[in-house]
Amino acid sequence: MNIYWFLPTFGDGHYLGTSIGARPPSFSYLRQIAEAAEDLGYGGVLVPSGRSCEDSWAVASALSQVTRRLKFLVALRPGTVTPTVAARMANTINRISGGRLLLNVVAGGDPDELAGDGVFLPHDERYAQAAEFIKVWRRLQAGERVDYDGQHVKVRGAELYLFPEEAPEPVEPSLWAGGSSEAGHQFIAEHVDVYLSWGEPIAAVAEKITDVKRRASAAGRTLRFGLRMQTVVRRTEAEAWAAAENLLAHVDDAAIRQAQEALARFDSEGQKRMVALHRGSRERLEVAPNLWAGFGLVRGGVGAALVGSAENAAARLKEYADLGIDYFILSGLPHLEEAYRFAELVLPLLGKQSKRERSIYATMGAMGRA
Template sequence: MKLFWFLPTHGDSRYLGTSVGARTVDHAYLKQIAQAADQLGFEGVLIPTGRSCEDSWVVASSLAPFTEKLKFLVAIRPGIISPTVSARMAATLDRISNGRLLINVVTGGDPDEQHGDGSFLTHAERYEVTDEFLKIWRGVAAGESVNFEGKHLKVENAKTLYPPVQKPYPPLFFGGSSEAAVDLAAEQVDVYLTWGEPPAAVAEKIKAVKDKADALGRKVRFGIRLHVIVRETSQQAWQAADELISHVTDETIAKAQQAFARFDSVGQRRMAELHGGRRDNLEISPNLWAGVGLVRGGAGTALVGSPQEVADRIKEYAALGIETFIFSGYPHLEEAYRTAELLFPLLPLDHVKPAGQVNLTGPFGEIIANDILPSTLPKPDAALEPTPAPVLAAAS
């Protein structure tokens, strides 16, 4: 199991849909989050893309020197950039970061944004371009000299002279809920991502991709994109979820949902259908909360609960075949620590030191009375047991 975190290049706050609790997201803050994720042991970070975000390639390039093991999941946008130039960029960043680049293939779902970037393709045409783009990109990134002529793209002797560190190329991640997306994932990508829908819906999507990939003799891995609100008790977690949208007005929700309605993304439509723009029934599956999607595009659901509850839900998705979990939380710096401290001990992660291995070269916890080392934590389950109320003797 691999856990990723998120760099909020579109902004960060303690509350959604308001300037209350907002903070400046500059390079110094992004560096704090990236270094925290690196030191805590997250596998990597997803960097979002779009006109509301800082450029993901520039951000990843600027943060790679300040991190050691952290991987960067960076977007490529077929139809907006040349596949050959994109392959060269990927090879360069993979080399600079010593093999820490991952590629997120984004077809785009907002026609207004696409038009602003000079792309006037329909939903179907965008997937046609993405298919052609990846055929060229994969060949060039793998060190081949590519000649290709398709419906939309044509190259002659396309190549790069400097290969990436990872072979044959940095892994390709991709998400999409339409039939065209399923076909593309089965044929060309390494990891298929879904947004956080209820387990039964996720199982259907996994089966659809797996069946088509099997028919092509390919193996595809699976991941999921979710927010997480984990606290020491379930009550505290649900209170935190309510607080996160406590400043969201009905007017803000209406404006956000109206904006999302223009998208031609099937995945965005499915996210909107989970809550219908209403805040009165947001727990759509045990511990799965759709409140984020009231005002945020893309991933709109969060796992909410105690450490054991959230870990159980994660394992439920893992049992369906999910291997990669890409989480985020508001605000992202504090929640990175909270997620690592509360969830890592309960999960079978392959990128975190086993429990009990402590770095003895420096402090861990505050020294008590200048002499006494802090005791080790009890087992996570035991830590969650409520403290019994004291029994008071009756007054004589």
Template sequence: ALLPTGRTCDDSWIAASALIPVTQQMRFLIAIRPGLMSPTLTARMVASFDQYSNGRLLLNVVTGGDPVELAGDGLHLKHDERYDLTGEFLHIFRQILSGESVDFTGRYLQVQDARLFRPGVQKPHPELWFGGSSPAGHRIAAEHVDVSLTWGEPPQDVAAKIAEVKSLAAAAGRTLRFGLRVHIIVRETDQQAWQAADGLLKYVSDESIAAAQKTFSRFDSEGQRRMTRLHGGRRDRLEISPNLWAGVGLVRGGAGTALVGNPETVAARLLEYAALGIEAFILSGYPNLEEAYRVAELLFPLLPIDDQPKRATAAYVGPFGDSPVSPAWRG
């Protein structure tokens, strides 16, 4: 389950900790926040959660894209500076969790004899997931993370991102996997699915859309800029690629697109992304619980999902919201 992060959300670490004793299979994709958390304290939090959950932890590296919210949290760095800080953070963090004693002096961070006395379950550390669409973000993905994420852009744009990050990773002597974050609106027929999509905006006024777009315009996130470019703030051109609908992004920041259609159509679109190199899918819908059941009942039977995933590489989907899925595509 992907847990949200930010000032409008409950603390993701507290929320996920509360779910450990009432779940067995669910894995938790929880944000770590360079600039808001120290790498050494974060390493201890990660190791403890990994122990208590028996290795059910994944890490979502969030650099942040809203300067106003970040300023409220005490972080006043510019876009590329935040990514440089993220690089220093991950350099220290990964070494500590790998069992090393770390001495490091950077532009933003400095530690002496930083170490972890009680390691976690996963070696060398839980998987690092990260989304970044700017050149600085691609560099961080290539150099540090295990899974590079993108929001649901048209397939040709996703393919270009994958190629860019793969090239940078190869130059750094690394390989990594790729994931897609997208909403799902699936119904028994295409007509029903598109009616459901239109229904999400039925009572959303033009004034509400304009207010949301004004807020998003202050973001310095390249990913948010790309999401906004897909719809341009307009209601009349929301199918931006076959079955890819940008209506969510009119009022929601971040992941702003949904795959819309009958089960066969949506499955085919997901497989198209898989053919590009996407190995992990983070899926959600509105309302969360009802859409989770629809996806499980209508869509999952059509996908080659490994129902016995290895704990370190995949996750089950539960009724608690967004769920990272490594489907082990076969075919």
């Protein structure tokens, strides 16, 4: 398994749906999380994008200079930048980071936010736009001089002079994407390298993986798979479920109604699936063994959390891995503390050691031989 963490560039805190105990996304705090993630053994971090977030490209660029191995999965929105400009930006970050940039292609799910960024396309056309974007992107990265006259993307004489192959570790930034609609699955099958699903019950995730694999096979391609979910992990089941309930300590029914009304305008199929897990009710939040939908009551995006003891959390992750999930991108509140909890409690059960543990064990071994 490849375990990644998350950078909360829109703010962090101890509770959902309130400013009580909130932490702003200062650079010093984001740096703490990035350095902790690297030290604890996470392979990378997801850097989100949106109108409430700090710019993902700027954050990744800055934090790449205070880390050595950590990878940065940065959101790329095809409707807000040309493929040529995006390729130059990506290749620059890839070079200065030593080949540690990954890209998450986001078609967007909130029409209001998209309109604020100048994107007015309906749902399926945004995936068509993303497909044209990636076609040009791939040709540019292959060293071509590109003329392209598509419905959504038009370039003439587009080319790059500096390529990712010139990075210390030659690698083109791999392309990831999420999506739960038919249009999303088809785009992913034809154009990206890693399909990233939000956390859902095992059977639902298996169904999506099967569909994307079938579409990819028809296109002569193979993909890798990732899962994005929240975590609330403690030493015992009782502690974990109490901690999950405490996240909603300052959320009343009015706040839930307001959040659900805002989420209802989204045209994202993934967001609709998150809402369907709980339907706005506190009474049906445990939707599968150790899977809790409480995050989705008051916020958009991934709304399901892995809740339970370290042993049960590891067992559930292994079940998802058996479906073919290669990457797990996790998060929890507050992100700094939860990164430590998950690393210390669960990573050893998955056969992983942090940099700190490897150093300690190596030192102990050396002392034993002395």
